[in-house]
Amino acid sequence: MSDVQVSQPQGNPLKGRLGPRKIVIDPVTRVEGHGKVTIKLNEAGEVEQARFHIVEFRGFERFICGRMYWEVPVIVQRLCGICPVSHHLGAGKAMDVIAGVDQLTPTAEKMRRLMHYGQVLQSNALNFFHLASPDLLLGFEAPVAQRNIIGVIEAFPQVGKWAIFIRKYGQQVIAATGGRRIHPRLCIPGGVNQNLTVENRDALRKDIDQIINWCCEALELHKSFVHSHETLHETFASFPSSYMSLVGADGGMDLYDGTLRAIDADGESIFEGVRPVDYRDYLTEEVRSWSYMKFPHIRSLGREDGWYRVGPLAQLNCCAFIGTPIAEIARKEFMALGHGGLVHATLAYHWARLICMIHCAETIKKLLFDDDLQGTDLVASGQRRSEGVAIIEAPRGTLLHHYAVDHNDQVTSANLIVSTTNNNEAMNRSVTKVAIDYLAGHEITEGLLNHIEVAIRAYDPCLSCATHALGQMPLVVTLEDAEGSVIATRIKE
Amino acid sequence: MSSVATKMAPANGQARILVLGYGNPGRQDDGLGPAMVAEIERLAWRNVTAHDNYQLNIEDAIDVAEHDIVWFVDAARAGPAPYSMSDLSPASGIEFTSHLVRPEVILAIARQYYGGSPRAFLVGIRGYEFEFLEELTMEAKHNLRAALAMLGERIRSCQTGEAP
Structure with a gap:
């Protein structure tokens, strides 16, 4: 069973804030082959761009x-x-x-x-x-x-x-x-x-x-x-x-x-x-x-x-x-x-x-x-x-x-x-599309995580040279403000 | 091709033991799991089947279901040296990549689909370096020897009727 850890301030973390903001989804524990998803919001708080990061070969x-x-x-x-x-x-x-x-x-x-x-x-x-x-x-x-x-x-x-x-x-x-x-x-x-x-x-x-x-x-x-x-x-x-x-x-x-x-x-x-x-x-x-x-x-x-x-x-x-x-x-x-x-x-x-x-x-x-x-x-x-x-x-x-x-x-x-x-840019675009369609209210919901994972699974990216040392591969979602400060983090283990 | 594995008692009445060592020998200490399997094969332990692979795969559930005791052996990036050991229970889950299958999921498939519920343990042998090299570090070799001694003792105990 996957556990979800939530660390999020009370209320809407973006309310009243202006400027670009980033949501970072970051599987981190592998020795290598880890990746993360960064979702960047524009000045209006709308999804502007998403990037799926993988360490490669x-x-x-x-x-x-x-x-x-x-x-x-x-x-x-x-x-x-x-x-x-x-x-x-x-x-x-x-x-x-x-x-x-x-x-x-x-x-x-x-x-x-x-x-x-x-x-x-x-x-x-x-x-x-x-x-x-x-x-x-x-x-x-x-x-x-x-x-x-x-x-x-x-x-x-x-x-x-x-x-x-x-x-x-x-x-x-x-x-x-x-x-x-x-x-x-x-x-x-x-x-x-x-x-x-x-x-x-x-x-x-x-x-x-x-x-x-x-x-x-x-x-x-x-x-x-x-x-x-x-x-x-x-x-x-x-x-x-x-x-x-x-x-x-x-x-x-x-x-x-x-x-x-x-x-x-x-x-x-x-x-x-x-x-x-x-x-x-x-x-x-x-x-x-x-x-x-x-x-x-x-x-x-x-x-x-x-x-x-x-x-x-x-x-x-x-x-x-x-x-x-x-x-x-x-x-x-x-x-x-x-x-x-x-x-x-x-x-x-x-x-x-x-x-x-x-x-x-x-x-x-x-x-x-x-x-x-x-x-x-x-x-x-x-x-x-x-x-x-x-x-x-x-x-x-x-x-x-x-x-x-x-x-x-x-x-x-x-x-x-x-x-x-070869699918690098395409995966970024798929995650962007999901973020645009499913990021509602700027909350890091489990639903958003699910949908991003579904999009990534379609390509089944090869984590390749990832070694297999003991550990989980959590999905970490981090919400950052325009200065890069973390507003909220959500971890799916 | 049968959809359900048959669970037959071993001819000699002893527990059937499986060791699954996994990891990448091309990444230094990540190869600790396969190195354990190589040692077991060299020592030719009786009534012990040992398999290695780069990672666990869902069809490992077939082998798991056909054994009474299963030891999963992996490298550990952190935690106690020379090794840690824990009981495992079946648990389902879903990842975002096929490049990770947890031992708990293998156990869950073995139980759910094949009716096999072996006792299972996870040994995490502490590793230190995980770069593109094909040899274990000296510290990892030391930890491997300790883990091998522990595993040998536990398996001997099991074969003499004591708890694993």
Whole structure:
């Protein structure tokens, strides 16, 4: 149960005050990876701007330097406890480039795809079932004591089953491809170190139809929520935006490989077919004084207009189709929400996430019946290069790994643009929208906290290099006056 | 694929014990939990299953429900050295990120969904440095040894029929 500590002066703390004021929401106890939300009010006491702060990966980029390049796909798994596989594969793809390999063997390519789709499946399942479903199925206003996965299990027992076993299945895929569930090791420069055994293949085949069915049932359950809360779904924390994701050579959804596509809020192309190696011609990263996070944006549009969203919503908006049948039907129904345009609803991240889960499960099934996975040609070779860039669609969106390596095979520089960084500006805007819509009377209410958390959960920001030392992650809300003095603090542990 | 874990008595009649050590070995003393698991595996304690991970995940509830006693082992940024220990009870909650799952939530899922209610304890081994390095500090290693000795003693007591 979450406890709420309230420290607030009597009466309206803003009454009679003038000038800009700030409300700060600050999860603080992690060693790193902590963030906070600052809501700034204007002279009239209205919400002017909100910022979601996260400490990010810069330390890890330095940490990698000096390592032998073939070690990196293993080391980078320590970036994140939730998506180590995405970093493993992202770094592995970059090291292929360093090794001079532009085309993997069929077995290597499909082994990596199988691992990746297993990872996206299980990570998206965690987000939807553990984080999102309590809000969606029980209601934003439900008491915190009930609005959690246990409350969901009590009210919707089948959801608990889906949550646990879809997660577990995804981890079985990871173990079967990477040798073990935790700290898997599949990628080596230019290929993989194992194929899929017939025993593992058959074990995974046995349950995949059930997994697909459960993903579809979860989608139907979610749609019932949307249809009964259409206005909320369309407007909550929402705004038009540009989007970016990888797409395949045919324009279809491809979460493992392809080229970058970016579209504006009307669905018009900003750029197409951008190879990972050329990313700096199209994207640039800005540093701002108030955040450790970088702010990537589309170079041609500039810092003010060049921001975009990534993740499941972007993956759906950017792709021309999905190459698996059930997910494609679901995609068409989903895109109809946009009435011929894009879908901009922030809560639609969850619907999109479920469609991605179906696509992942269908892709896993297809791969499990592909004999290439039992092939023995595992590694390709090429002419060594000094630099490698790779992009992959991680569960939370576009993930870029860029490395330079010297003649001693040691990494000399690393640049990572992770999904959460790509969504940085968008998260700020969602929190701003929530603050505008739900900050009433300038009181720091639990309702405001709830709604801000719901908005943040839609993106499920990666707290990444956050270590996991014992402790809670409280949400601290601080109300400051124009001089920065704290007027009120509210802590949700 | 069963939706309910079966809870079978151990063949030798002894309590089934699970140690879940979690943390990031790439962040110095944050790796104390996995380091504890590595020590237990090295010592090959009987009737003890030990798993490590970067963080707890909801499916850990399956393993938890299938054991009689569960020890969660994490690094502690503050608090007493060499370690602290506390009883855990199931409790639900919701965070704003999937990057944190508390042991109490794992216990709640294990009880609610799998009908498993093991006795559970949290060991917080005091750490000191959490930067991007892959080795425990000397002080943390000392604390780990103390916590390992305590855990070994408690588990032996349990296996001889005494309270854990």
